[in-house]
Amino acid sequence: MADITITLPDGSQRSVPAGTTVGGLAASIGRGLAKAAVIGVVDGTERDLNWELRDGDEVEIVTATSERGLYTIRHSTTHVMAQAVLELFPGATFAIGPPVEDGFYYDFALPPGPDGAPGTFVPEDLDRIEDRMREILSEAQPFVRDELSSDVAREVFAKHRYKLEIIDGQADDPMSATATGLVRTYENPPAKAWADPPFEGYPGFIDLCRGPHVPDTKSFLGHFKLMRVAGAYWRGDEKNEMLQRIYGTAWASKADLEEHLHRLEEAAKRDHRRLATELDLLSFPEQLGGGLAVWHPKGGIVRKTMEDYSRRRHLEGGYDFVYTPNLANGKLFEASGHLGFYKDGMYPPMEMDNGEYYPKPMNCPMHNLVFDSRQRSYRELPLRFFELGTVYRYEKSGTLHGLMRIRGFTQDDSHIYCTPEQAHDEIRSLLGFVLSVLRAFGFDDFDANLSTRPAKAETVGTDEGWAAATESLRAALEAEGLPYEVDEGGGAFYGPKIDVKVRDAIGRSWQLSTIQYDFNMAERMGLSYIGEDGGRHTPVMIHRALLGSIERFFGVLLEHYAGAFPTWLAPVQVRVLPVRDDHAAYAAEVVGELEGRGLRVDVVDASEKLGNRIRKAKGEKIPYVLVVGDADVEARTVGVNPRGGEVDRDVPLDAFGQRVADEVLAQTSVS
């Protein structure tokens, strides 16, 4: 039999007998690779291990622990889950089931219950499904690739309406391939034919699928766990019926699975809602209503420190401070367009004697009123109005999430009014300012989205205006060297925007800052300035939130630092512990000295043993714990136990105070 030549990723070539499969190639390279091989990539397309190679193919073997290998494992696992569900729940049908980050899901519709309502899964069902999945695994059912004509596929999947919609191209399924009248499928022949198989002509499970898959259900699939059941709208549309989605996670080894579960536990430990309670920072009293928080003294001082810093930076950055009320007559929001476009997100109005008043969902209309309070000249532009403005938005109850999604929050909001000529430079310096402030809070890993014009018919503004604005945003991103993705058509109807995202200590990405052009509102509200030519012009208006919502930013910081705020932000910066009661007087002196340097200091008296007081201080994540005893009283020193560091005895009080005061000053000074 003639040999064929295969090219490997390192460029080397290999001769193998004609008819060699991807798996065979792996085996010819090495026994270890043969064992680890999940699929292959042949000329850029992922293929099963039993895919037959042709002369001249370029082939890469994909192993279980690689990203593509894991993706395949998760994809195959979700097929097994679907099989288990369809077998355990007669009459059930299935929609789509792709792998996702760390796992997979599949959407199902269960037959209606006795009350006629759509059937739902309960958590115990997950155990049954998992048990059945393990049985399927032990059967080592092969994944059998096939290609059916659309007509045949329609008969096979006649009982599965979602699959029919996919076959007919009405619904998107990222995992299927239905081109040119042909439909690709994967079948798992069962050890024993089902009593009443729901697929015409097959004894067990088959699914529309482009593959590839692991060779059989016994290979690579053992390390999974079904996590939870959730609702999900068919085709992602709120108007469609809600399906039952089961989420699972799957890994290449037991150790990887356990590590993943451990990571989830660790992430839960730094959940801002838990830390906010533990550290007594803030709470969400039920009596207040959903999505509304009260700040306790410890959270309050952190927030004040953040806000003071923000104010100072804005003052130095050439911003003007404005203050505006929380309520406004509905006529203002009609003029601004909010009642037309965003009414659903607003709290309902209260009736007053001269009309309906609404809590403000945004600060811009009011800032516009400040702009419009007298005639403006081009000589005073750019004008930068800044306000820590509290807004209220009626978020749907199911979307609320601690501080991250809340109904009443404060934006560090700015609106900038400038001439078209000024806009380019203004955007550029604005982005630099934004990044500088974010860095001061301890973030240094940024990226951005540049959102461009949506479908033209839905937007305002001119072609030239959009093009110039988008170009200014792009130039600013490039000048800052900020990596960005273009979100084509992702802009608002009124203009393009940049969203700045930061990566936190455990690698999660948070969208914080936003810089948005607005071609709409200034004109709508009739804003103008007198230009050099003596004529009236509409200013360019730029919306900008830096930290975004103070509440949300606080939540992000809390999780980023896992509650251990840097010294300048920490609610208690130094705790003083007298060894015995008779050191209390000196401890008070130490407190006084440090407070005199502007530090936040407290003291815990000796009614508990020292070890326990230290333990509690560590639990509160206080940056510095000072122990003072006989020797310290004598020599005016302190024993310093810093967070995350070594104990240092006999430090002169003065030197310690200076050091910490310097540390705080360094963190808060402009970079």
Add this chain to the structure above:
RNA sequence: GCCUCCUUAGCUCAGUCGGCAGAGCGCUUCCAUGGUAAGGAAGAGGUCGUGGGUUCGAUUCCCACAGGAGGCUCCA
């Protein structure tokens, strides 16, 4: 808003297959005054989220509502 689940002391959580409710931490008082991650004792503290229903009896079962978690949709 929709789907699943949850709600017991200030916090974290046991528990009751329907029969007067428990632990640890925290809090109060007393003893103890101990140089770097839990000293001892006693005590207070709960209409078992709220409102209805079933029942001789409901914290437990059913319904509604509120709040919360995870998703979906949404996020100006």
